[in-house]
Amino acid sequence: DVKVTQSSRYLVKRTGEKVFLECVQDMDHENMFWYRQDPGLGLRLIYFSYDVKMKEKGDIPEGYSVSREKKERFSLILESASTNQTSMYLCASSFGDRANQPQHFGDGTRLSIL
Amino acid sequence: QQQVKQSPQSLIVQKGGISIINCAYENTAFDYFPWYQQFPGKGPALLIAIRPDVSEKKEGRFTISFNKSAKQFSLHIMDSQPGDSATYFCAARLGNQFYFGTGTSLTVIP
Numbered sequence: 318d319v320k321v322t323q324s325s326r327y328l329v330k331r332t333g334e335k336v337f338l339e340c341v342q343d344m345d346h347e348n349m350f351w352y353r354q355d356p357g358l359g360l361r362l363i364y365f366s367y368d369v370k371m372k373e374k375g376d377i378p379e380g381y382s383v384s385r386e387k388k389e390r391f392s393l394i395l396e397s398a399s400t401n402q403t404s405m406y407l408c409a410s411s412f413g414d415r416a417n418q419p420q421h422f423g424d425g426t427r428l429s430i431l
Numbered sequence: 432q433q434q435v436k437q438s439p440q441s442l443i444v445q446k447g448g449i450s451i452i453n454c455a456y457e458n459t460a461f462d463y464f465p466w467y468q469q470f471p472g473k474g475p476a477l478l479i480a481i482r483p484d485v486s487e488k489k490e491g492r493f494t495i496s497f498n499k500s501a502k503q504f505s506l507h508i509m510d511s512q513p514g515d516s517a518t519y520f521c522a523a524r525l526g527n528q529f530y531f532g533t534g535t536s537l538t539v540i541p
Contacts, residue, residue, distance in 0.1 A: 321474070348527050350529075357440070357533065358533065359437075359520065359531050359532060359533035359534050360475075360520065360531040360534075362528070365527070365528065367527050407474055407475070409474075409529075411527075411529075413527060416462070416463070417463050417480070417482060418463075419463075419465045419477045419480055419522075419529075420465075420477075420522075420529050421477070422467075422474035422475045422476070423474050424472070424473050424474045425472075425473070425474050
Protein backbone atom coordinates (compact mmCIF):
# COMPACT_ATOMS: atom_id res chain seq x y z
CA ASP A 318 0.00 0.00 0.00
CA VAL A 319 1.09 3.55 -0.71
CA LYS A 320 2.07 5.43 2.39
CA VAL A 321 2.15 9.20 2.62
CA THR A 322 3.38 10.29 6.01
CA GLN A 323 3.05 13.77 7.41
CA SER A 324 5.39 14.49 10.27
CA SER A 325 2.90 16.08 12.67
CA ARG A 326 -0.80 15.47 13.23
CA TYR A 327 -1.26 18.64 15.30
CA LEU A 328 0.89 21.72 15.47
CA VAL A 329 0.49 24.98 17.38
CA LYS A 330 2.66 27.94 16.44
CA ARG A 331 2.73 31.66 17.09
CA THR A 332 2.18 34.51 14.64
CA GLY A 333 5.38 35.43 12.83
CA GLU A 334 7.09 32.07 13.34
CA LYS A 335 8.59 30.16 10.45
CA VAL A 336 6.78 26.83 10.21
CA PHE A 337 7.88 23.66 8.45
CA LEU A 338 5.48 20.88 7.48
CA GLU A 339 7.11 17.69 6.26
CA CYS A 340 5.75 14.97 4.00
CA VAL A 341 7.33 11.69 2.93
CA GLN A 342 6.00 9.11 0.44
CA ASP A 343 7.29 5.59 -0.10
CA MET A 344 5.99 4.76 -3.59
CA ASP A 345 8.57 6.51 -5.75
CA HIS A 346 5.91 8.94 -6.98
CA GLU A 347 7.10 11.75 -9.23
CA ASN A 348 4.41 14.21 -8.19
CA MET A 349 3.81 15.64 -4.75
CA PHE A 350 1.23 18.19 -3.65
CA TRP A 351 0.30 20.41 -0.73
CA TYR A 352 -3.33 21.37 -0.13
CA ARG A 353 -5.13 23.18 2.58
CA GLN A 354 -8.60 22.09 3.57
CA ASP A 355 -11.11 24.50 5.07
CA PRO A 356 -14.82 23.92 5.77
CA GLY A 357 -16.96 24.75 2.75
CA LEU A 358 -13.95 25.42 0.53
CA GLY A 359 -12.83 21.87 -0.19
CA LEU A 360 -9.22 21.21 -1.09
CA ARG A 361 -7.21 24.14 -2.37
CA LEU A 362 -3.84 23.54 -4.02
CA ILE A 363 -0.96 25.50 -2.55
CA TYR A 364 2.03 24.11 -4.46
CA PHE A 365 2.96 20.99 -6.32
CA SER A 366 6.18 19.42 -7.55
CA TYR A 367 6.62 17.06 -10.49
CA ASP A 368 10.31 16.37 -9.93
CA VAL A 369 13.14 16.95 -7.50
CA LYS A 370 13.91 20.66 -7.13
CA MET A 371 10.92 21.53 -9.35
CA LYS A 372 7.88 23.37 -8.05
CA GLU A 373 4.75 24.96 -9.43
CA LYS A 374 2.37 27.40 -7.78
CA GLY A 375 -1.13 26.24 -7.16
CA ASP A 376 -4.20 28.35 -6.51
CA ILE A 377 -3.16 29.89 -3.17
CA PRO A 378 0.66 30.09 -2.95
CA GLU A 379 0.86 33.45 -1.16
CA GLY A 380 2.58 33.18 2.21
CA TYR A 381 3.95 29.71 1.46
CA SER A 382 7.03 28.19 -0.10
CA VAL A 383 8.09 24.60 -0.71
CA SER A 384 11.22 22.53 -0.95
CA ARG A 385 11.85 19.22 -2.69
CA GLU A 386 15.45 18.14 -2.33
CA LYS A 387 14.72 14.40 -2.50
CA LYS A 388 12.11 12.56 -4.53
CA GLU A 389 10.35 11.12 -1.51
CA ARG A 390 10.16 14.30 0.57
CA PHE A 391 8.19 17.50 0.06
CA SER A 392 8.23 20.30 2.60
CA LEU A 393 5.80 23.18 3.01
CA ILE A 394 7.14 26.33 4.63
CA LEU A 395 5.14 29.15 6.14
CA GLU A 396 7.64 31.99 6.00
CA SER A 397 5.94 34.12 8.67
CA ALA A 398 2.87 32.40 10.05
CA SER A 399 -0.35 34.36 10.31
CA THR A 400 -3.67 33.49 11.97
CA ASN A 401 -5.39 33.11 8.58
CA GLN A 402 -3.11 30.16 7.89
CA THR A 403 -4.78 28.14 10.63
CA SER A 404 -6.07 25.15 8.71
CA MET A 405 -5.79 21.46 7.92
CA TYR A 406 -2.86 20.81 5.58
CA LEU A 407 -2.86 17.72 3.39
CA CYS A 408 0.05 16.28 1.46
CA ALA A 409 -0.54 14.00 -1.53
CA SER A 410 1.52 12.15 -4.11
CA SER A 411 0.92 10.49 -7.47
CA PHE A 412 2.68 8.98 -10.45
CA GLY A 413 3.55 11.47 -13.14
CA ASP A 414 3.21 9.51 -16.31
CA ARG A 415 0.76 6.69 -15.71
CA ALA A 416 -2.84 6.88 -16.76
CA ASN A 417 -5.68 6.19 -14.35
CA GLN A 418 -3.65 6.66 -11.22
CA PRO A 419 -5.07 8.62 -8.29
CA GLN A 420 -3.48 10.85 -5.73
CA HIS A 421 -2.71 9.31 -2.35
CA PHE A 422 -3.08 11.47 0.73
CA GLY A 423 -1.51 11.67 4.14
CA ASP A 424 -3.68 12.05 7.24
CA GLY A 425 -3.08 15.77 7.45
CA THR A 426 -1.54 18.25 9.83
CA ARG A 427 -3.96 20.42 11.76
CA LEU A 428 -2.08 23.68 12.21
CA SER A 429 -3.16 26.39 14.62
CA ILE A 430 -1.52 29.80 14.54
CA LEU A 431 -2.05 31.81 17.73
CA GLN B 432 -13.32 29.36 -10.97
CA GLN B 433 -14.35 25.99 -9.65
CA GLN B 434 -13.38 23.40 -12.24
CA VAL B 435 -15.52 20.68 -10.66
CA LYS B 436 -18.86 21.53 -9.07
CA GLN B 437 -20.24 19.15 -6.46
CA SER B 438 -23.68 18.90 -4.88
CA PRO B 439 -25.23 18.65 -2.40
CA GLN B 440 -23.04 20.15 0.28
CA SER B 441 -24.61 17.88 2.88
CA LEU B 442 -26.84 14.83 2.75
CA ILE B 443 -28.79 12.88 5.36
CA VAL B 444 -29.96 9.39 4.45
CA GLN B 445 -31.71 6.64 6.37
CA LYS B 446 -29.88 3.37 6.89
CA GLY B 447 -30.55 1.12 3.91
CA GLY B 448 -31.30 4.02 1.59
CA ILE B 449 -29.45 5.23 -1.50
CA SER B 450 -27.04 8.15 -1.24
CA ILE B 451 -26.44 10.12 -4.43
CA ILE B 452 -23.77 12.78 -4.88
CA ASN B 453 -23.41 14.67 -8.13
CA CYS B 454 -20.51 16.40 -9.85
CA ALA B 455 -20.27 18.45 -13.02
CA TYR B 456 -17.29 19.67 -15.01
CA GLU B 457 -16.57 21.82 -18.04
CA ASN B 458 -13.13 20.81 -19.27
CA THR B 459 -13.46 17.91 -21.70
CA ALA B 460 -9.72 17.24 -21.43
CA PHE B 461 -10.15 15.67 -17.99
CA ASP B 462 -9.15 12.03 -18.34
CA TYR B 463 -9.74 10.39 -14.99
CA PHE B 464 -12.40 10.87 -12.32
CA PRO B 465 -11.78 9.52 -8.81
CA TRP B 466 -14.00 9.74 -5.75
CA TYR B 467 -12.49 10.07 -2.32
CA GLN B 468 -13.92 9.29 1.12
CA GLN B 469 -12.68 11.16 4.16
CA PHE B 470 -13.38 10.34 7.79
CA PRO B 471 -12.80 12.91 10.55
CA GLY B 472 -9.14 13.19 11.45
CA LYS B 473 -8.00 11.25 8.39
CA GLY B 474 -6.88 12.17 4.91
CA PRO B 475 -9.04 11.49 1.85
CA ALA B 476 -8.80 7.90 0.65
CA LEU B 477 -9.56 6.68 -2.86
CA LEU B 478 -12.97 5.05 -2.97
CA ILE B 479 -13.63 4.36 -6.64
CA ALA B 480 -12.61 5.90 -9.97
CA ILE B 481 -13.69 5.91 -13.60
CA ARG B 482 -12.34 6.78 -17.03
CA PRO B 483 -14.43 8.95 -19.38
CA ASP B 484 -14.83 6.14 -21.91
CA VAL B 485 -16.82 4.08 -19.39
CA SER B 486 -20.42 4.91 -18.46
CA GLU B 487 -20.62 3.03 -15.18
CA LYS B 488 -18.34 1.37 -12.68
CA LYS B 489 -19.47 -0.63 -9.68
CA GLU B 490 -17.48 -1.79 -6.67
CA GLY B 491 -19.58 -3.41 -4.01
CA ARG B 492 -22.20 -0.92 -2.82
CA PHE B 493 -20.52 1.99 -4.60
CA THR B 494 -21.28 2.91 -8.22
CA ILE B 495 -20.08 5.76 -10.40
CA SER B 496 -22.37 6.80 -13.24
CA PHE B 497 -20.67 8.86 -15.93
CA ASN B 498 -22.45 10.95 -18.56
CA LYS B 499 -19.83 12.26 -20.96
CA SER B 500 -22.23 14.27 -23.13
CA ALA B 501 -23.67 16.05 -20.10
CA LYS B 502 -20.25 16.38 -18.46
CA GLN B 503 -21.62 14.99 -15.24
CA PHE B 504 -20.78 12.08 -13.00
CA SER B 505 -22.29 10.82 -9.79
CA LEU B 506 -21.60 8.50 -6.90
CA HIS B 507 -24.34 6.17 -5.75
CA ILE B 508 -24.06 4.40 -2.41
CA MET B 509 -26.55 1.55 -2.20
CA ASP B 510 -27.83 0.20 1.12
CA SER B 511 -26.19 3.11 2.95
CA GLN B 512 -24.80 2.28 6.38
CA PRO B 513 -23.91 4.45 9.39
CA GLY B 514 -20.27 3.56 8.75
CA ASP B 515 -20.56 5.35 5.39
CA SER B 516 -20.97 8.66 7.25
CA ALA B 517 -18.05 10.71 5.96
CA THR B 518 -17.17 13.53 3.58
CA TYR B 519 -17.01 12.59 -0.09
CA PHE B 520 -15.02 14.44 -2.74
CA CYS B 521 -15.20 14.04 -6.47
CA ALA B 522 -12.16 14.94 -8.54
CA ALA B 523 -10.97 15.20 -12.12
CA ARG B 524 -7.47 14.81 -13.47
CA LEU B 525 -5.79 16.90 -16.13
CA GLY B 526 -2.13 16.18 -16.75
CA ASN B 527 -0.34 16.22 -13.41
CA GLN B 528 -3.08 18.03 -11.53
CA PHE B 529 -6.29 17.00 -9.84
CA TYR B 530 -9.27 19.32 -9.41
CA PHE B 531 -11.59 18.64 -6.49
CA GLY B 532 -15.21 19.34 -5.75
CA THR B 533 -15.99 21.13 -2.49
CA GLY B 534 -17.14 17.96 -0.76
CA THR B 535 -20.38 16.42 0.48
CA SER B 536 -20.90 15.59 4.13
CA LEU B 537 -22.95 12.39 4.29
CA THR B 538 -24.75 11.34 7.46
CA VAL B 539 -26.48 7.96 7.53
CA ILE B 540 -29.06 7.73 10.29
CA PRO B 541 -29.54 4.31 11.93
